[in-house]
Amino acid sequence: MKLFDVYPRFKVTLEKAYGVYLWDDQHRQYLDFYGGHGVISIGHSHPGYIKRVNQQLDKLVFYSNSIYLPIQDELAQKLSEASGYHDYQLFLCNSGAEANENALKLASFYTGKRKVIAFKGSFHGRTAAALNVTDNLKLSAPLNFNNFPVKYLELNKEKPLKDALRSDDVCAIIVEGIQGVGGLDAPSVAFLKFLSQQSKQHGIILILDEIQSGYGRSGKFFAHQYADIKPDIITIAKGMGNGFPIGGVLISPEIKAEYGLLGTTFGGNPLACAAGIAVLDVMKKESVVTNVNEVGGYLKEELQQLPKVKQIKGKGLMLGVEFDFPVKDIREKLVYDYHIFTGSSANPNLLRILPPLIITRENADTFVKALTGVLS
């Protein structure tokens, strides 16, 4: 059987990884400045992570949510400490799209309404509801049309939002902490505060998609915490499991659970929870968020000094290097000549950088030197 060929790929065959490095089948070493779509948070195959997941493998791999699994509470407790969302509730699932799917459903259940406000350039996933609030028509199949109504607005513009809220059928506003796939545009602190205030005033659920910008990547545990707001719902995935598939929905205490409201077979399975706990333990023990600020700040400054760079977008270790020309060739040269992985985005002129959150200044220097070489 052949694989369903939907991904353009680099001609590299990966065999193993450790920390910030990957190795191919020719034993060549690569520096990971992409983290496999921003998934690798504490570094590839971190020993503490391997140990914790292995211990769980020996004990209990899976049972369904029909039986009490205390490891889920342990994860929720550690997430509450790391994020500061002590009174929120956690629903566990398996991916980012699934987290947003459940978040949107909850908003609709809670308000009894069905219209959603999303933003231009957004990416929230490829399942039906998540896709419906994703600003890319090319990803939709015919059956995805005629879903619930969505209004796409410009980020950081207050008047269109006020106008859109005149209609009384809105259940949710969904926004990324920092847009990832769209190309690193972000809601400003003032706009996030405005969204929070407006959603409260109109009884609308504010959903913050922190699937890519969360888990310390922005330099705070959640990117929206720069604005000191508390959304009603926060969605998480990617860095949460450092490669093990897991997602989650943080839910305000205002939204009450009832049996059968949401459900999943695999969500919250013990192995995924063990991976999630290991990530939070390592983040705490190794002060990973502090490292994001130190190395991210240093990297941004260094990148700003490079010739041909138009601007550096993003925060922490979620950065976009924008040029006046497409970055496709730059990315290829970085992989084949300098052995460094980077990412692309909807903006063809933007190089997306999402390294493991444990990179060092030396790793940053290696990257800047390589990019200088490519640009010369």
Ligand SMILES: Cc1ncc(COP(=O)(O)O)c(C=O)c1O
């Ligand atoms: C902000 C954001 N939301 C949702 C998703 C979807 O996550 P997943 O691919 O795990 O379904 C992504 C994936 O790139 C994302 O960046």
